[in-house]
Amino acid sequence: MTALLEVQALSRDFGGVRAVNRVDFQVKQGEILALxxxxxxxxxxxxxxxxxVIPPSEGEIRYNNQGLAQVPGYEYAGLGITxxxxxxxxxxxMTVLENVMVGMHTKTKSSLFSCGMNLGRARKEEQKIREQAQMWLEHVGLASLAFAQAGSLPYGKLRLMEIARAMVAEPTLLLLDEPAAGLNHTETAEMSKMFQDIRANGTAILLVEHDMDMIMAIADRIVVLDQGTKIAEGTPREIQENPKVIAAYLGTEEEEGRG
Incomplete structure (x- = not known):
């Protein structure tokens, strides 16, 4: 598979402390990579x-062979990254539907004037956006709550709403930061199935998550960080058997010997 995202020697310093140190990895088209x-x-x-969201102190990030150093974060969705x-x-x-429609802001073409005058083009565009948002609410199981106020939803359903909002713009790369946090076992299983469906439709996923059962079930490859440095990369089975990973998570004698 072709590399969609390439991260090379990525580093980040905060006030003299190196939080990330020369990290390298790739995300390939149509795969789930867990971090x-x-x-x-x-x-x-x-x-x-x-x-x-923040710039690297060193290193390079490339997406579809394009360097992102000079691209503002607010333009990423237009490139296909949500x-x-x-x-x-x-x-x-706002309603659940309106929250999801916000995710289509990069796809709108009507001018402020035409929107204000409610001209035909603007009405058609809004209808298309509404239909697209409704479709993704159906995908995540929230269609019946489309007109409920978002503030009335429980935590787990708000997580699903956020994923619908990220997917409504039809990204080629979806970035997820602990999507299963606060979810129960059933909700996590349903979310795992949804991510596999998203991957099957061609969208690559870069996933940060603490739920190891979820990671081992859905990830194609895993990159492991410890103290800002990449210590391992491989398939779920390879990661489970890697002594450096075991040491980092369990604090074995190997890790104690390093310190």
Whole structure:
């Protein structure tokens, strides 16, 4: 498979402390790559750099053979990169449908004038966006709640709403920061199935997650970070059997000997 995202020697410093140190990996078209590691390993920092939230101190990020160093983060969705956040980003006073429609902002072409005058083109565009948002609410099982206020939804359903909002723009790369946080076992299983369906439709996924059962069930490959450095990369089976990974998670004698 062709590399969709390439991360090379990616580093990030915070006030003299190196949080991420020369990390390399690729995300291939139509695969799920999981980024895992103990707390404080630098996973979310990597995801924030990849999504343009913060700039790297060193290194390069390329997407579809295009360097992203000069691309503002708000333009990433137009390139085909969308994401969810560890902390929910919702508009509580808007409906669930309206929240998802926000994800289509990069696809709108009507001018402010035509929208204000409610001209035919703007009406047709809004209808198309509404239909697309409704379709994704059906995909994530929230169609019956389309006109409920987002602030009235329980946590697990808000997570699903965020994924629908990220997918409505039809990305080729979906970035997920701990999507299963706070979900029960049934909700996590349903979300895992949904991610596999998304991958089957050709969208690549870069996933940061602590639920190891979920990771081992759906990831094609796994990259492991420890203290900001990549210590392993491979299939779920290879990662499960890697002594460096076991040491990082369990604090074995190998790790104690390093310290």
């Amino acid at each position: 895992i590691g103990p707390n404080g390993a630098g996973k979310s920092t990597v995801l924030n750099m990849v999504s343009g 994401r969810t956040f560890q902390n929910l980003q919702t508009f509580d006073d």
